Amino acid sequence: MFLLGHSCWSYLFSKATGRELNVNLPAYLALLSGILPDFDIYFQPYIVHHTYTHSLIVIVPVVIVLTYFFGRLGFAFSIGILSHLLGDFLVGTIPLLYPLFPNSDIGLNLGIPSLADTVLEIGAFTLVLVYAYWNGDYKLIVKPSRESLPLGIPLFALVTLTLLFAGDRSIPLAEFAFSRRALTVITLGHILLSGILAIGVLQGLRWFLGNRRMRQKTRRDTSSVQPRTDQRGYVPP
Numbered sequence: 001m002f003l004l005g006h007s008c009w010s011y012l013f014s015k016a017t018g019r020e021l022n023v024n025l026p027a028y029l030a031l032l033s034g035i036l037p038d039f040d041i042y043f044q045p046y047i048v049h050h051t052y053t054h055s056l057i058v059i060v061p062v063v064i065v066l067t068y069f070f071g072r073l074g075f076a077f078s079i080g081i082l083s084h085l086l087g088d089f090l091v092g093t094i095p096l097l098y099p100l101f102p103n104s105d106i107g108l109n110l111g112i113p114s115l116a117d118t119v120l121e122i123g124a125f126t127l128v129l130v131y132a133y134w135n136g137d138y139k140l141i142v143k144p145s146r147e148s149l150p151l152g153i154p155l156f157a158l159v160t161l162t163l164l165f166a167g168d169r170s171i172p173l174a175e176f177a178f179s180r181r182a183l184t185v186i187t188l189g190h191i192l193l194s195g196i197l198a199i200g201v202l203q204g205l206r207w208f209l210g211n212r213r214m215r216q217k218t219r220r221d222t223s224s225v226q227p228r229t230d231q232r233g234y235v236p237p
Helices: 003-020 027-033 036-043 056-091 115-135 137-141 146-168 173-177 181-224
Strands: none
Touching: 003 027, 003 036, 003 056, 003 115, 003 146, 003 181, 027 056, 027 146, 036 056, 036 146, 056 115, 115 137, 115 181, 137 146, 137 181, 146 181
């Protein structure tokens, strides 16, 4: 599954889990959790992609640690991580018990790209738009907010992982992205999601700049009302 599907399904699963557990998992963490297993791309060639970070031997201890230290919030985030394995299981295979059993790959292998994968990815993206409107996360992109700034983290991950993955395999990205109808649809989904996140980051920057101007104005106003004193510290009446 591509990053579009991973990030969107993790958002849906982790946010729904957080709601059931009465914790509010921030949108950027919900989106980021499903991308984390693909962070092995950052460490190539030292770590082979789709091995350790896609194995239950590694993921289950990570889930236990996150839940132990961060409680319900950590568990909700972990569900997003696990959704990555589910997505890859559906459209491809996952090395379930790597490295103990290197040939333990299992999966439905529906194909990527394929009609099934396209439906899963675009369907998840559509559901995210609906769910974000329903739970109020859409406000992160329509008005300045401090919570909008961290959306830059999943945005950075989406862009850099895509470029690194393509570069490592010498894939002409633009040509590949529009080489098939299914890929074109998924590419447009990536562009739309990245654009939405970029708007959110801009709203976060608007909040930051507005907040800084307000603090500077407050300091100037405070200094202007302070009484003047002479050299002896005397305050004239």
